[in-house]
Amino acid sequence: MAIHSEPLISVARPRRRAVTLAGWLDRATVFSWLMMAPPILFLLALVGYPLAYGVLLSLQDRIVAQPGVFVGLQNFAKDSQDPVFWRVVINTFVYTGVATVLKMVGGLGLALAMNQHFRFKNIIRALLLLPFIVPTVLSTVAFMWMLDPAFSVINRVLIQFGVPRPGPSWLGNPILAMVSIIAINTWRGLPFYGITLLAGLQTVPTELYEAATIDGASGWQRFRYVTLPLLQPIILIVTLFSVIFTFADFQLVYVLTHGGPQNATNLLATYAFDIGMGSGQLGLGASVALTMLPALALLIVAITLYLKKKS
Amino acid sequence: MITGYGPIQRTVRVWLPVLFFLFLALLPFYWMAITSIKPNSELYSMRSNPLLVHAPTLKHYIDLLGTTNFLLWTWNTMVVAVISTAISLALGIMLAYPLARINFPGAGLMAIAVASVYLVPQPLLFIPLADVINRLDLGNTLTAVILTYPTMLVPFCAWLLLGYFKTVPMELEEAARIDGASRFQTMRRIFLPLCTPGFISAGIFAFTLAQNEFLYALIFLTKTSVRTVPVGVISELIKGDVFYWGQLMAAALLGSVPVAIIYSFFVEHYVAGLTSGAVKG
Numbered sequence: 001m002a003i004h005s006e007p008l009i010s011v012a013r014p015r016r017r018a019v020t021l022a023g024w025l026d027r028a029t030v031f032s033w034l035m036m037a038p039p040i041l042f043l044l045a046l047v048g049y050p051l052a053y054g055v056l057l058s059l060q061d062r063i064v065a066q067p068g069v070f071v072g073l074q075n076f077a078k079d080s081q082d083p084v085f086w087r088v089v090i091n092t093f094v095y096t097g098v099a100t101v102l103k104m105v106g107g108l109g110l111a112l113a114m115n116q117h118f119r120f121k122n123i124i125r126a127l128l129l130l131p132f133i134v135p136t137v138l139s140t141v142a143f144m145w146m147l148d149p150a151f152s153v154i155n156r157v158l159i160q161f162g163v164p165r166p167g168p169s170w171l172g173n174p175i176l177a178m179v180s181i182i183a184i185n186t187w188r189g190l191p192f193y194g195i196t197l198l199a200g201l202q203t204v205p206t207e208l209y210e211a212a213t214i215d216g217a218s219g220w221q222r223f224r225y226v227t228l229p230l231l232q233p234i235i236l237i238v239t240l241f242s243v244i245f246t247f248a249d250f251q252l253v254y255v256l257t258h259g260g261p262q263n264a265t266n267l268l269a270t271y272a273f274d275i276g277m278g279s280g281q282l283g284l285g286a287s288v289a290l291t292m293l294p295a296l297a298l299l300i301v302a303i304t305l306y307l308k309k310k311s
Numbered sequence: 312m313i314t315g316y317g318p319i320q321r322t323v324r325v326w327l328p329v330l331f332f333l334f335l336a337l338l339p340f341y342w343m344a345i346t347s348i349k350p351n352s353e354l355y356s357m358r359s360n361p362l363l364v365h366a367p368t369l370k371h372y373i374d375l376l377g378t379t380n381f382l383l384w385t386w387n388t389m390v391v392a393v394i395s396t397a398i399s400l401a402l403g404i405m406l407a408y409p410l411a412r413i414n415f416p417g418a419g420l421m422a423i424a425v426a427s428v429y430l431v432p433q434p435l436l437f438i439p440l441a442d443v444i445n446r447l448d449l450g451n452t453l454t455a456v457i458l459t460y461p462t463m464l465v466p467f468c469a470w471l472l473l474g475y476f477k478t479v480p481m482e483l484e485e486a487a488r489i490d491g492a493s494r495f496q497t498m499r500r501i502f503l504p505l506c507t508p509g510f511i512s513a514g515i516f517a518f519t520l521a522q523n524e525f526l527y528a529l530i531f532l533t534k535t536s537v538r539t540v541p542v543g544v545i546s547e548l549i550k551g552d553v554f555y556w557g558q559l560m561a562a563a564l565l566g567s568v569p570v571a572i573i574y575s576f577f578v579e580h581y582v583a584g585l586t587s588g589a590v591k592g
Contacts, residue, residue, distance in 0.1 A: 022493065026338040027358045031494045032409035036421065038557065039402035039465055044317045046462045049430055050439040057439055114326035124329060128336050133574050133581070135523040138542035138563040141549075142339040145556050151354070153342060153361050187335065194332075195582060241430075245547060250434030251525040255545055269434035277530060294434065300430050304423050 058287035066278035085288065087263050088271045092292075095182060095267060096246045102186040104239060107193025108231075112223075115201045116193065125195065132191040140255045143184050147171055152176035174264030179264050185252055193238055201227070201235040229283050240303045244296060268292050340567075346560035347371050349453055380535050381562055384543035389569070391453055391539060392521035395460035399517050400510060402461065408498055410469075411476035412484065422473065429466035433526050436462070442528050455531035456539070462523050465522070468513045471576025471584055475509030477590075482483075512584030515577050522570050540566040566570035 021116060024030055058075055060068035079085045131139060146153050147170040155167030170180050202228060212222045250269040253259060259274065260267030266274075268288060277283020324367040333438045346354065348367040353359050375381050409415065410422050440459060479502070489498045535547060544562050548555060576579055 025495075026493050028413050028494075032413050032418070035405050035409050039406045039469070042402060043428055043462065043465060046440070046443075047367060047436065048460065051431065052438045053443070054435065054439040057442070103565060109328065109579060110332050113325075116325050118325050118329065118330075122568055122578075124333060125582070126575060127576070128332060129342065129574075129581070130571065131336050133519050133570055133572065134567040135525075135541050137523075137525050137545055139339055139542065141559055142343045145560065146339065147344055148556075149558075151357075151361075156357075156361050187339075189577045191336065191539060199582070215517050220366040242432050246431060251541075252435055254525075254529075269432075272434060272438065273526075277441070280475075282438055282442065289438060292432070296430070296432065296435070300427050302432065307426060308419075308423065310408045 004123055021112050036110055038165040047287070054286045054290060057283050058290050062281075062283035064282055065206060068283060075284050076291075078284065078289055084263050084266070085196060085271070088266045088268055089291070091178070091263075091265060092267045094178065095185070095249070095265075096243055099182045099246050100239060100243050102182070102244060103189045104235065106186065106190045107197055107219065107238075108235075110190060110194030111197035111201050114198050119177060125198075129191045129195060131188050133193060136251050137255055139188065139245075140184060140252050143180075145172075147180060171214075171257055172261055174261055176251060177265045181253055181256060184256065185249065189242060189246070189253075193242065196238050197231060200231050211217075237303070237306065240306075244299055247295065247299075248292060266291050274309045314315060332421075343364065343560045343564045343567075346556055347556075349557060350562040351557060371561040374463035374471070375558050375561045375565070378545060379548065379558075379562075380538070381540070381565070383536065383567070384538050384540045387453060387537060388522055388539040388541075391456050392518050393404070394457050395464060395515055395521050396517040398457070399461045399468045400514055402533035403464045403472055403513065406465070407472035407476055408502070411473050412481075412498075412502070413494070415507050424468050425473070429463070429470050433463065437526055438529055439499050440527070444531055450531060451534045451537050454536055456524070456527050459481075459527045459531070464517045464520060468517055469511045471516065472506075472509055473513070479505055488517055500518055508580060508583070511577055515573060516584045518573065519570050 025034070025152075046054050053249045057068070059072060061071045061074070062068035080277070110128070114121070114128075132297040137304050145151075148288055149169060150166075151174065152167060152170065154170070155163070158167050159165055175285050183226060197214055205296055208226050208230075209222055217225065248269050249267060250273065253265055253270045258268045263271075268291065275281050314485050332419070345362070345364050347367065348362050348365055350368045350370065353365060375400060406421075406425060410418055410425070442452055444459070449458070483501050484497050487501045490495075492500070502579070523539045523541070524539075525545075528539045529545075532538050532542055537542065538546070540562075543565065544559070548559050548562055
């Protein structure tokens with residue numbers, strides 16, 4: 001070893017202690033893995049194991065409270081011949097796609113509106129976040145009442161404006177039901193977008209806007225060529241997160257429509273619940289839930305690659 | 312920032328969009344509140360103006376607290392949220408500290424693993440977890456949800472704290488190490504006390520997530536005595552075609568109050584937590 005010719009390095013290096021237990025525990029690698037062992041074991045037991053067990057279940061004909069029979073890919077074959085399943089897949093993509101675009105555009109609008117100088121800004125920001133923090137189930141119940149077939153306040157207002165009685169059947173019409181769940185999901189998720197993008201907007205140096213203004217850029221051009229490019233990384237990461245949670249959404253649909261009318265709003269998560277919990281076919285239900293995995297895995301890999309590039 | 316506009320233009324440019332978003336965000340809460348204090352005769356009459364209340368009453372609140380298990384559900388929700396948040400913070404710190412502060416082989420990979428566990432959605436896990444909980448004989452116990460909520464809260468807290476820990480300067484810890492403190496002492500005595508704001512952010516976030524949780528509670532808690540507010544409201548207060556909206560809206564409002572109060576005390580921490588993940592990465 002060349003230690004003698006580089007005395008500086010050998011001074012900086014900690015002296016090798018006699019291997020005592022305390023010294024061994026204090027090594028970077030030992031300490032780190034010991035510290036992380038309890039949470040890792042916990043997550044392996046309650047996330048890793050169920051995930052693997054779910055894959056196993058999806059390969060079994062398994063009714064609740066009965067032993068499973070291995071059937072290979074038969075459950076997935078059954079899914080692929082089930083017209084409801086394909087309806088549910090399309091619903092899930094439509095729901096995720098439309099709601100995400102609405103949240104992105106609306107959230108950007110909210111962030112731009114909030115990124116101005118006015119009074120009571122902190123209070124207003126706190127109020128705007130309320131839809132995001134209040135339990136989804138409870139706010140969804142409020143919407144259920146607002147869309148009630150007989151006493152919908154929205155319809156009563158619409159009727160005042162000349163819409164013929166009794167007004168649209170928001171949860172009874174297949175298309176309107178989809179519109180309703182997308183609108184409510186947007187209502188709930190928009191503040192998350194807005195406040196996160198606002199934080200991003202506040203990191204844009206004002207000099208950039210001043211420079212652009214001096215160069216003769218209009219308001220739109222400043223937005224298009226200064227704001228948007230700088231916000232792009234944040235928009236990307238927020239969107240990926242939002243897509244994952246919208247794609248796997250359960251509570252809103254379960255409470256508001258139960259997937260109806262005629263499966264018009266049934267999503268993969270609610271359909272898997274119906275089959276797995278409702279009719280007790282654990283194997284088939286697990287196979288429906290697992291069909292979410294390819295799309296989700298793709299998104300997770302995208303986020304991971306992005307985070308890796310950033311760090 | 313905006314100059315050269317008259318007061319009217321300024322009002323239109325600044326306040327119109329802000330008020331528009333505020334109106335959309337708060338309308339459902341207004342509707343909850345006004346419904347909960349209307350007598351049934353007004354609620355189900357097509358003649359009176361639906362946006363106003365003429366003879367306010369507390370009957371729905373009295374019925375809710377007196378004739379249903381709402382208070383018990385609230386207590387259950389608090390117990391579950393507090394314990395699962397505490398567990399998740401402790402386990403989250405144990406994951407985040409080495410990943411953020413110590414150089415060791417595999418750290419980068421572990422950080423990515425934590426992020427991806429956070430992104431595994433509940434619907435992928437609930438069917439196998441239901442079977443696991445059954446085999447452990449934990450159905451209809453609060454333990455079932457106290458054990459399963461941390462599956463999403465631990466990676467979440469770890470992820471938030473990882474970002475926070477990285478912003479703390481290294482000097483103090485280095486000084487403690489040179490003075491001969493062990494890694495564990497350095498972490499407990501020097502580092503963790505510096506990070507209280509990070510714990511508050513992560514804790515509040517985890518707490519609201521635990522209060523909101525619905526799917527696991529719906530599957531694991533089917534007895535009224537162990538239910539949490541979201542499941543209790545959906546399973547027991549919605550009764551077929553009976554008129555129950557006043558009570559239901561009272562429950563929705565009261566169920567939102569604890570979260571809203573805690574949130575209003577720590578809104579800055581909440582926003583910091585919300586934005587740190589995305590902005591700092």
